[in-house]
Amino acid sequence: NIMHIWAYKLFSIFLTLFLLPSHAAETHAPNRTNYYAPHAEKSPKVDGIADEGVWALAKWQKLDERWLGPEFSSTDFQGRYKVVWTQSKLYLMAEIVDDILIDSHRDPLTQYWDDDCLEIFLDEDFSGGDHQYNHNAFAYHMSLDNQAIDIGSNKLAQNYSQHVQSRWKQQGSKLIWELSISIYNDEYQDSGVNNQAVTLHAGKVMGLMVAYCDNDGSKLRENFIGSESSLGGASDRGWIDAGMFGKLILSK
Numbered sequence: 001n002i003m004h005i006w007a008y009k010l011f012s013i014f015l016t017l018f019l020l021p022s023h024a025a026e027t028h029a030p031n032r033t034n035y036y037a038p039h040a041e042k043s044p045k046v047d048g049i050a051d052e053g054v055w056a057l058a059k060w061q062k063l064d065e066r067w068l069g070p071e072f073s074s075t076d077f078q079g080r081y082k083v084v085w086t087q088s089k090l091y092l093m094a095e096i097v098d099d100i101l102i103d104s105h106r107d108p109l110t111q112y113w114d115d116d117c118l119e120i121f122l123d124e125d126f127s128g129g130d131h132q133y134n135h136n137a138f139a140y141h142m143s144l145d146n147q148a149i150d151i152g153s154n155k156l157a158q159n160y161s162q163h164v165q166s167r168w169k170q171q172g173s174k175l176i177w178e179l180s181i182s183i184y185n186d187e188y189q190d191s192g193v194n195n196q197a198v199t200l201h202a203g204k205v206m207g208l209m210v211a212y213c214d215n216d217g218s219k220l221r222e223n224f225i226g227s228e229s230s231l232g233g234a235s236d237r238g239w240i241d242a243g244m245f246g247k248l249i250l251s252k
Contacts, residue, residue, distance in 0.1 A: 027128030028207075031229055033246035035061055037083040039202060040091065044084065046178045048169030050093045058082035058093075061227055063212055067235040069223030075099055077214050077225060085200050085250050089180045094118055094210065096175040102215040103144040109157040112149045113213055114221045118142040118177055120164075121238055121245055123207025124185040124198055128243035135188040137207060137242040142166050142179065152190045202252045207245035209238055 040054040063079030066072070078097035085091065096118070103115045113119075123137035131137035133155050140148040146166040152158035163184070168177035182197040183206070189195060211226035224236055228246050238244035 028126075028243045028245070028247075029229075029231060031231070032244075033061065033228060034249065035059070035083060035208060035246060036249050036251045037085050037090075039250070039252055040084040040086050043086050043089065043180070044091050044093075044178065046091075046165045046167050046180050048167040048176050048178055050176050050178055054084050055082055055093055058084050060095075061210070063094075063210060063225050063227050065226045065229050067211070067224040067226050067230055069214070069221070069225075072214070072223055072225075076216070077212065077223065079212050079225065081210050081227070083208070083248065087200050088197070089182055090122075090200065090206075092120060092179045092181065092210070094175075094177040094179075096177060096212065097173055098175065098212075098214060100216045101144060102217060104215075108143055108145070108147045108149055108159060112141045112143060112157065114215060114219070115213070116144055116215050116221075117213045118179075119211040119213065120179065120181065121207070121209035121211070121242070122181065122183065123242040123245050124183055126205045126207045126245075126247060127186075128207065128241075128245070130240060131242045132240040134186070135184065135190075136186045137245070138163075138184070139239050140164055140181070141213075142177075144168075154190065158190060200250055202250055204250045206248040206250070207242050208248035209245040211238070 038057045044052045060080045081094040083092050101116050105111045105115055120140045139150050148160045148164040149157055150160055163182050165180045168175050185198055209228050213221045214223040215221045
């Protein structure tokens with residue numbers, strides 16, 4: 001009857017106005033990693049050795065999600081990482097097995113993703129969303145010569161090495177790669193001279209994803225392997241969508 005029809009319409013309007021927006025406002029893909037990073041009383045030395053005691057307190061997180069490329073062997077690539085923090089910086093240590101190291105593009109702003117590189121995706125406030133041509137999040141491509149490259153707001157590659165200190169050393173069959181990273185929020189301006197890094201504190205939640213581009217001698221990278229699963233859509237879309245990042249929680 002008419003009353004039932006109007007009741008159904010009102011219920012539909014209620015769902016649209018009050019329930020669906022909360023679902024639509026979800027900014028992250030399901031099944032994201034929660035990573036708890038311990039506080040470092042003293043800043044680790046960024047030297048590719050990682051012998052400070054605080055690293056033993058941090059948990060390993062694997063790089064084992066194949067986003068692009070064919071199956072690969074454990075001798076071709078293995079990767080995992082740890083994170084600790086101080087008030088002024090985030091510290092990341094990666095352990096990488098890569099049988100062939102390639103850095104064939106000498107210009108750091110040219111095809112940097114097709115050389116071997118460690119990629120650090122960071123979203124200061126875990127807001128998710130688009131970050132392709134803005135600084136809602138950063139995607140630092142760390143080259144073998146320790147330069148940090150990402151796309152700027154002008155839609156061109158920019159060198160952000162002033163944000164990241166990076167060093168790696170070979171230890172047996174592994175690379176130990178250490179980085180200290182200054183964290184900037186979405187107000188960062190490429191043309192600005194007064195950009196201020198964010199002060200970190202226990203309980204802060206950030207977005208984090210780590211990946212590795214592996215090239216064994218081709219014109220293009222053979223594999224792109226990350227720390228977060230990719231469900232539906234382009235498997236490598238984290239370079240555009242910060243909703244693919246995991247959750248980084250800074251603990252005491």
